[in-house]
Amino acid sequence: MTKLIAAALLDTHREELLRFIQRRIACPEAASDILQDCYLRFATYIEQNQVQNPRAFLYKMAANQTIDHLRQQQRLAEYQTDFDDVPELADPAPTPEEAISGRQRLDALKQAMASLPHKHREIFLLRHIRHLSFAEITEITGLSYNTIFKYLNEALLHCQKQMRD
Known part of the structure; x- marks a missing residue:
């Protein structure tokens, strides 16, 4: 198959594949990106390989790409932090009480x-x-x-x- 045939196949199944992906992913932009990625992979794959059932192959590819996307989002979520949950960074300047206490300790050390x-x-x-x-x-x-x-x-x-x- 050529890229032209791949484009025609994908165009034929575009709407149903997009709905298939959108049912699993809430973001329409991400679903479109996944579908585009499927097209690129499919076009590259069919240049060198024979595909018996292109529609089933496209669905399987879309499902796999969707799973990969969800896994990536899950990994990203582990590293993203809500800054409201982060404790305030310590102010390096001492409070007045700490300054007085430090001065008293220094005076005691000088006397010692x-x-x-x-x-x-x-x-x-x-x-x-x-x-x-x-x-x-x-x-x-x-x-x-x-x-x-x-x-x-x-x-x-x-x-x-x-x-x-």
């Missing part, structure tokens, strides 16, 4: 740091404010790794205790 022995405070600042490695702190202070670790641990425990009180 001020009450630390000098070496403990120095090691804490080098490690957590300047982000130096233990090797760099060892080089700067001349203290051993174990001593630095001990002082840092004591400083952290002291600050935690002071901030809880």
Whole structure:
């Protein structure tokens, strides 16, 4: 068969095929698109293959294309979100209460740091404010790794205790 014969066959069955598709799909535009896609596939197929019953073949093709369309719509629906269901994005700016609380925690940390022995405070600042490695702190202070670790641990425990009180 040629494309001309395919076009004639499809034209003959166009209205009934369109109704067949529309009964399964509510959108008339989608039904027309499916019918057009059926024509293109049918015309390509019959150029190289023999079809015994073109009408039945067209119906089967329309049914398969309709199922494919419905599956695609279902997959799309899984990824579409109703934005009313999405919680509001967090505002990065702190509320006045959070700002006051943060300021109070910072003041408490400053007081805790001020009450630390000098070496403990120095090691804490080098490690957590300047982000130096233990090797760099060892080089700067001349203290051993174990001593630095001990002082840092004591400083952290002291600050935690002071901030809880």
